Amino acid sequence: MSRIIDIFEQSLKKSTADQTELVCEKEEFYLTRFAESRIHQNIGRADHTLWCRAVIGKKIGVAKTNILSQESINELVKTAIEICSQQVENPRFTSLVSSPKAQQTEGFYKSTAEYSPLNRAKAVKTIVDIAGQDKLATSGMFQTSTTELVVANSLGTRQQGKVTEAKISITLSDNSDRSGFAQAYSRDIKDIDFRDVANRGVQKASRPNKQVELQPGTYTVILEPEAVADFLLFLGFLGFGGRGMFNHRSFMADKIGSAIMSENVTIAEDPINPVIQYMSFDYEGVPRSKVVIVEKGIAKGVVYDSYYAHLNNVQSTGNALQPDNSYGPYPKAMVMDAGDKSLDEMIASTGRGILITHFWYLNFINPMLTTVTGTTRDGTFLIENGKITAPVTDMRISQSMLEAFNNVEALSKQRRLVPKFGVLMYVPAMKIDNFNFVSLA
Amino acid sequence: MDDVKKAGMIALEKAVSAGASYADFRYTYTESESLSYNNGAPESVDESLDKGFGVRVIADGAWGFCSSADVTENEIIRVAEKAVEIAKASAILQTKPVELAPIEIYTDSYISSFNVDPFKISTAEKLQYLAYLDELMSQNEGIKYRNSFLDFRKINKNLLSTEGLDIHQLIVQSGAGVSVTAMRSHRDRARRSYPANEGIFECKGYELLDEVDFENNIPIICQQAVALLEAEPCPSKTCDIVLDGSHVSLVIHESIGHALELDRVFGGERNFSGTSFATPEKLDNFKYASDIVSVVADATSPHGLGSFGYDDDGVKAHESDLIREGILVGYLSSRETAKRIGKLSSGAMRADGWGNVPIVRMTNTNLKPGNLTLDELISGVDDGLYMQTTSSWSIDDTRENFQFGCQIAWEIKGGKLGKMIKNPTYGGNTVSFWNSCDGIGNRSLWRVWGTPNCGKGQPGQNGRVGQGAAPVRIRNVKVGF
Numbered sequence: 056m057s058r059i060i061d062i063f064e065q066s067l068k069k070s071t072a073d074q075t076e077l078v079c080e081k082e083e084f085y086l087t088r089f090a091e092s093r094i095h096q097n098i099g100r101a102d103h104t105l106w107c108r109a110v111i112g113k114k115i116g117v118a119k120t121n122i123l124s125q126e127s128i129n130e131l132v133k134t135a136i137e138i139c140s141q142q143v144e145n146p147r148f149t150s151l152v153s154s155p156k157a158q159q160t161e162g163f164y165k166s167t168a169e170y171s172p173l174n175r176a177k178a179v180k181t182i183v184d185i186a187g188q189d190k191l192a193t194s195g196m197f198q199t200s201t202t203e204l205v206v207a208n209s210l211g212t213r214q215q216g217k218v219t220e221a222k223i224s225i226t227l228s229d230n231s232d233r234s235g236f237a238q239a240y241s242r243d244i245k246d247i248d249f250r251d252v253a254n255r256g257v258q259k260a261s262r263p264n265k266q267v268e269l270q271p272g273t274y275t276v277i278l279e280p281e282a283v284a285d286f287l288l289f290l291g292f293l294g295f296g297g298r299g300m301f302n303h304r305s306f307m308a309d310k311i312g313s314a315i316m317s318e319n320v321t322i323a324e325d326p327i328n329p330v331i332q333y334m335s336f337d338y339e340g341v342p343r344s345k346v347v348i349v350e351k352g353i354a355k356g357v358v359y360d361s362y363y364a365h366l367n368n369v370q371s372t373g374n375a376l377q378p379d380n381s382y383g384p385y386p387k388a389m390v391m392d393a394g395d396k397s398l399d400e401m402i403a404s405t406g407r408g409i410l411i412t413h414f415w416y417l418n419f420i421n422p423m424l425t426t427v428t429g430t431t432r433d434g435t436f437l438i439e440n441g442k443i444t445a446p447v448t449d450m451r452i453s454q455s456m457l458e459a460f461n462n463v464e465a466l467s468k469q470r471r472l473v474p475k476f477g478v479l480m481y482v483p484a485m486k487i488d489n490f491n492f493v494s495l496a
Numbered sequence: 497m498d499d500v501k502k503a504g505m506i507a508l509e510k511a512v513s514a515g516a517s518y519a520d521f522r523y524t525y526t527e528s529e530s531l532s533y534n535n536g537a538p539e540s541v542d543e544s545l546d547k548g549f550g551v552r553v554i555a556d557g558a559w560g561f562c563s564s565a566d567v568t569e570n571e572i573i574r575v576a577e578k579a580v581e582i583a584k585a586s587a588i589l590q591t592k593p594v595e596l597a598p599i600e601i602y603t604d605s606y607i608s609s610f611n612v613d614p615f616k617i618s619t620a621e622k623l624q625y626l627a628y629l630d631e632l633m634s635q636n637e638g639i640k641y642r643n644s645f646l647d648f649r650k651i652n653k654n655l656l657s658t659e660g661l662d663i664h665q666l667i668v669q670s671g672a673g674v675s676v677t678a679m680r681s682h683r684d685r686a687r688r689s690y691p692a693n694e695g696i697f698e699c700k701g702y703e704l705l706d707e708v709d710f711e712n713n714i715p716i717i718c719q720q721a722v723a724l725l726e727a728e729p730c731p732s733k734t735c736d737i738v739l740d741g742s743h744v745s746l747v748i749h750e751s752i753g754h755a756l757e758l759d760r761v762f763g764g765e766r767n768f769s770g771t772s773f774a775t776p777e778k779l780d781n782f783k784y785a786s787d788i789v790s791v792v793a794d795a796t797s798p799h800g801l802g803s804f805g806y807d808d809d810g811v812k813a814h815e816s817d818l819i820r821e822g823i824l825v826g827y828l829s830s831r832e833t834a835k836r837i838g839k840l841s842s843g844a845m846r847a848d849g850w851g852n853v854p855i856v857r858m859t860n861t862n863l864k865p866g867n868l869t870l871d872e873l874i875s876g877v878d879d880g881l882y883m884q885t886t887s888s889w890s891i892d893d894t895r896e897n898f899q900f901g902c903q904i905a906w907e908i909k910g911g912k913l914g915k916m917i918k919n920p921t922y923g924g925n926t927v928s929f930w931n932s933c934d935g936i937g938n939r940s941l942w943r944v945w946g947t948p949n950c951g952k953g954q955p956g957q958n959g960r961v962g963q964g965a966a967p968v969r970i971r972n973v974k975v976g977f
Contacts, residue, residue, distance in 0.1 A: 086955055087586075090764045094586040098955075099562040099578050100851045101571075102548065119544035121565045138541050141620040143627075145537055172560075172585035180589055194766035196954040226767040236767075302641070303682040379542040381532055415770065418890040420901060420921065420977070423683040428899045428977070430892045432770075451890075451897060451923070453977055476956075493899075493977055494923060496892040 059123070060215065063207040066128045072109035072136050074151045076208040077128065078338055078378060080104045083168070083201045087175045090194040092183045094176060106338075106378040109135035110151060113144040117379045152361045152371065153210035157342040162218035162332030163201070164243040170199045170221070178223070178249045185253035186227045191235075191260050195225035199244060206340035214340040218332065221247055222474050226433050227256040232266040232446060235259025236412050236433035238281060240472040240479070242332050259412060259434040264445040267437055268495060271450070275408035275464075276490040277401050277438070283391070284473035284480040285414040285429075286456045287322070291386045291478060293422055295324070295348050296374070297363030298383025306425055306457060310354045317463040319394060322349040324358050324372065326388035330472065330481050333388040336373060343373035348386070352461075360384040390481045394466025401465050401486045403441040409490075410436040410443060414452070425456040430496035449496035462488045503572055504656035507551045510576035512658060515584065516553035518596070519576070520657035522808060523549040523567070524850040527615055532645040533626035536634065539643075541619060548850035551579040557593025558586035561853040596831040597840050599811055603662040606805025609798065610668040610701030614648035617702050622646050625705060632714040633676050638722035640679045645695065647671035647948070648702075661810040669801060669960065670704040671697035671948060674714060678721040686724030686918060688717035688903055692742035693886040697946030697960070698799045720904055720916075727918040730905065732976035736880035737922060738873045738969045741937065743902055744863065745945035745963035746886045751926040752784075752791055753861040753963065754952075755895035756818050756826070757844070758833035760856070768954050770893025773926070774824060776837050782824040785930035790864040791819040793828050793842055800860035800962035801946030804846075808854035811843035818861070822931070830856050848957035855953050860944050862964025866936025873935045873969045875911035881975060882906045882913060883920045891926075899923040899977055922975040929970060937966030 063077045081103040088096035103123050109116045109132065116138030120131050175197050186193045199221050206214045224238035237255035239247045278286070299305025306315070326333035326343040336342050339361055347355045359367065360375035363383060374384035402410065412434030420426040428451060435447040467484035474480075504521035511519035525547040532539040549572070550563035560583025562575045626644050633642040649669045656662050673695020679685035689695070690713045698704055739747065754760065755772045763771055774782070785791075795813035797803050804813055809831045818826045827837070830845035833856060847854040874882055888901035905920035906913045942964060950959040 084955070085582075088764075088767075088954055089589065090766050091762065093589045093591060094558065095764055096853050096855070096953075097558075097560055097582045097586045098853050099575075099582055101564040101566065101575075102851055103565055117540065117542045119542060119546075121546050121548065123565070134543055138543060138619055141618065141623065142541060143538050143623060147537075172582040173588075176585040176588050183589060192763070194763060196767060198955070224767060228766065308682055379530075379540065379544070381540045415893045416890045418888050420888050421919065423685065428888070428890045430890070430897065432893055449892065451892070451899060453899075494897065496897045 059205045060207065062125050062128050063205065065125055066132050067207060067209050069129060070109065070132045070209065072111050072139065074110035074209050075132060076108040076151050076378065078106040079205040081203040085172065085175065085200065086196060086198040087179060088196045089179050092187065092193045094179060097172065105131060107131045107135040108378045109139050111139045113146060113148050114139045114142040115145060115148060116142055119379055147366060148362065149365050151208050151210055152212065152339055152341055154212045154340045154342060157214050157336035160216045160218055160332060160335040162242045164219045167199050167219035167221045167242065167244040168201045170244050175199065181249045182225055182253040185250065186257060189257050189261055191227040191229055191257065193225060193227055195223065197223040204334055206336065206338065208340065212340035214336045216334050216336060218242060218334050223247060223252055225252060225256050227260045233260045234433045240474050262436060262443060262446050266446040266448055268448045269450065271492045271494050273489050273491055275405055275488050277405065277408060277410045277484060277486045279412050279484050280471040280482045281413040281473050282411045283482045283485050284475055285417055286459065287389055287480055287482060288475045288478055289417060289427060290425065290456055291389060293425060295357045296383050296385040297357055297359035297367055300357050301363055301366045306423065307354050307357055311356065313354055314352050315354045315457060316349055316352045316460040318352040319466055320349055320352050320460055320463055321392040323347045323390050324386040324388060325390040328390050331388045331390065331479055333479065337375040338377050339375040341371045341373040341375060346372045358384050358386050387477065388479050391483060393468050393470050393483045396465050396467060398467050398469065398484050401467060401484060402438055402443060405438045405441060408438040409447060410438055420453065426453065427456060428453045450492045451494045451496050452491060453493040454491045459487050459490060464488055500654045501656065503549065503567060504654065506569060507572050507576045508656060508658050510573050511551055511553045511580055514577050514580035516555045516580050518554040518658055520552050520655060520661065521549060522850060523654045525652040526849065527650045529615065530645065530647045531622050531626060532643065533630050535642050536630055538623055546849065550850050551576045552853060553579045553583050554594050555580045555583035556587035558583050558590040559594060560586060563851045594832055595835045597835040599809065599831060599841065601660045602806065602812060604805065605664045608667045608699045608803065612702035613668065614670055614702040615650055629674050629710055632710065633674060633718060635715065636718035636722065638678050639676045639718050641677040644674040645672065655806065655808065655810055657810060663806050663810060665805050667699060667804060668701055669697060670700050670702060671695055672705055672708060674710065676718050676721050678725055680725050684725065686721045688721040689885060690714065690717050692945055694948060697801045697948045699801060699803050700799050723916055724904060724918045727916040730917050730920040730976040734972055734974050736877045736969065736971050737973045737975065738877060738882045738967060740884040741941060741943065741965045741967050742945055743883060743886045744965035744968050746889055747900065748861050748863055748963045748965055749947055750889060750891045751895060751898060752818065753858040755926065756828050757856045758827040758829040761827065762833060762836065769952050773894045773896045778824050780823065780825055783822055783931065784819050784824045784927060785822045786933045787822045788866060788936055789819055789822050789930055789933055792817055792862050793844060793859050794862050795843055795859035797860040797862060797944050797962060797964060800944040801948065802859040802961040807843045807845045808847050809841060809845040811841045813843055816842040828856055828858060846959060848959060852957045855957065857952065857959045858950065858961040860962035860964060862944065865939045865942040865966045867938050868935050870937060870941060870967055873937060873967055874908055874913060876935060876969060877908040878910060880908040881917060881920055882908055896926050898926065920975065921977045922973050923977055924973055932971040933968050934971055935969035942966040
């Protein structure tokens with residue numbers, strides 16, 4: 056890390072741009088994949104990505120490389136300046152940002168960083184053995200990784216941080232209809248109980264009774280945390296970022312202060328939450344901060360990087376993405392408030408409904424109405440008279456996510472950390488009325 | 497190390513001495529440039545260099561892979577040893593040693609066909625081109641948002657193996673596209689794009705831009721976007737549909753290409769991308785589609801985005817049958833998966849860059865052209881819809897049940913196109929859908945459409961693939977979800 060800072064200092068001194076920003080993301084990544092109860096892919100990777108954003112007046116140039124040396128970074132700065140010189144001015148751009156030192160993140164655990172390939176394989180074997188007792192085949196993935204981020208700019212910003220991640224997900228199945236999904240996530244590998252993950256998967260795959268087909272229509276559903284996270288991720292991409300607010304493509308546009316969800320729903324971007332332990336600053340070096348997005352159903356705010364913060368006359372919330380992104384900021388660490396019921400109590404209070412473990416291949420039908428389609432997967436069950444009575448053949452949904460979050464009858468006390476596509480979410484299970492299924496999957 | 501071959505030999509020797517029974521070394525150096533324009537101003541201009549290497553081994557009968565961006569001798573040795581350590585860890589769950597189908601061993605160099613190296617064209621000239629596209633879109637005052645992009649990639653790749661492979665490939669890819677949005681209110685808007693939802697991507701140089709008719713088509717999509725605001729919604733009913741080629745490309749990709757990836761068929765993607773209904777016992781006897789439907793995997797399609805010289809197993813690019821006259825006759829496969837069904841590899845083992853392990857991917861999944869004109873396809877429909885350009889897509893984890901949407905449609909009544917329809921959607925089952933195909937457009941309507949962002953695998957890998965497609969006619973489809 057100090058080597059990178061030293062290289063950045065030299066290159067910043069040499070830069071002829073009005074403003075210069077250098078970013079390095081370094082990754083040591085291991086992932087074990089398994090299927091048919093054996094390991095079929097098992098990888099390690101050491102990489103670093105380096106960006107330079109050069110500013111001349113209101114012209115911006117971004118260049119990227121993964122070649123880490125003083126010479127290469129000097130060349131990267133030159134390339135970014137060259138791009139600048141050929142650019143057209145962006146009148147909306149004001150400046151890079153000068154940020155105070157971010158509080159050191161606590162999301163780094165040596166236990167995760169040093170976890171060996173053999174330990175990963177042994178953990179997988181534990182799960183395979185447990186599943187095998189129920190004649191279930193195991194598939195899944197188990198990742199341990201370390202990410203370091205360094206940001207330095209010519210306005211004096213200097214940030215560096217390091218976090219680890221351990222995540223495992225499994226699907227247990229056999230040649231019949233039985234299947235069950237389970238996952239776990241922690242910064243510290245020591246917090247993951249592989250037997251618990253295996254047992255949760257077995258429990259889902261081993262529900263008694265034959266699978267039943269339900270007619271398409273409207274049902275009460277209970278979404279387990281992984282299914283809630285599927286929806287929340289899409290809501291975050293679509294509506295909780297400053298770009299959508301600026302160009303009115305967000306469902307939050309013109310809705311701040313209005314009720315958009317049920318009163319029992321509170322959502323925040325909360326990267327400093329001790330359960331989340333996200334990297335404490337963003338790719339511009341701005342310290343990440345807590346942002347209340349929806350409070351008791353009322354739209355409160357969205358997240359920003361410096362560019363869209365300026366355009367919306369607010370402060371950056373520390374949600375800048377990589378310098379070469381064109382997507383704009385979105386939440387990376389969302390926390391939903393818990394409810395007051397256990398999952399069992401939520402099931403017991405349901406006369407007839409469907410318990411959904413998670414969704415597959417959600418995609419927008421109408422982004423402005425937040426309508427998505429997708430299917431249920433690997434753990435869908437019929438609830439009758441407060442009890443789970445049978446597995447259900449997977450079904451296709453067509454549902455406005457906002458409407459679903461506006462029909463929330465109950466949330467669970469227990470929450471789970473769910474990582475999806477680089478976004479970490481800490482969410483409860485949710486009981487939702489009037490959920491729309493359009494066909495069998 | 498500048499000498500890639502020497503680097504590879506060090507890696508292979510170290511892997512073997514550490515206990516590997518098989519090893520390959522793959523080095524890639526990729527230059528990328530992407531530019532975008534948004535409502536009269538450049539949104540982004542990004543240039544990127546990326547290089548690194550990966551060592552894949554079999555040790556104790558199991559796979560291991562390790563990779564690094566640091567191409568130095570010490571790191572090459574560390575990575576090779578780590579790959580073997582990882583493989584030996586994999587072996588504790590290996591019930592049967594990995595076996596590979598045999599291949600021919602080549603020493604070769606492959607260069608994809610292109611005329612103008614896009615990396616020799618200045619950024620200023622590229623921005624000027626985007627400004628020109630933006631100007632064309634700005635002519636229609638009903639358009640609220642205008643987006644355009646250019647995308648170029650040059651990939652240098654070396655593959656060496658303990659079996660004697662020594663292959664170099666240089667592949668140049670170019671992409672371009674525009675999209676426009678008309679809106680009446682923030683929640684009432686219509687988007688059109690050209691040439692396809694994701695633009696056009698081919699293995700070509702800068703000359704690609706001369707071959708795309710933006711000038712005549714941008715005014716058309718602008719008019720259509722504005723008109724869509726007043727169009728009627730898609731009715732809910734069962735009817736015949738005609739789909740344009742760019743959208744058929746997506747349907748092939750989702751319901752045939754992915755379904756016939758043999759690693760998926762065996763459960764290798766069970767926890768993530770899913771499995772497939774097209775299981776091996778169906779090979780050579782399953783009626784996947786109607787008699788007029790034949791599909792091949794062809795990594796040699798001229799300028800196809802999924803074209804190359806050799807896959808990452810070292811298998812020479814070739815055409816292989818997937819569906820012949822409606823019958824399932826083949827899979828997309830690797831050396832390992834092909835061996836399991838007693839076949840040779842179809843040459844579909846591909847990795848996203850140096851840092852990922854190769855997995856079975858599509859190459860160019862080509863639906864063979866039929867013999868009908870677009871007018872003939874439409875005139876054969878009494879009551880139906882003609883749909884153009886993908887807008888949304890979702891398919892289940894066994895690739896059977898899907899729901900797709902398009903940007904625009906027109907009613908078909910008595911074989912003639914009628915009023916415009918907005919947000920058309922349809923759904924169905926892969927097998928019944930393709931068995932209901934009774935018309936395919938002719939060669940003049942056919943082209944290979946590039947998909948630059950096909951996701952698969954954990955960690956997620958981005959694949960660049962193609963689909964050869966012409967418009968098709970499908971009977972009795974449920975529309976309007």
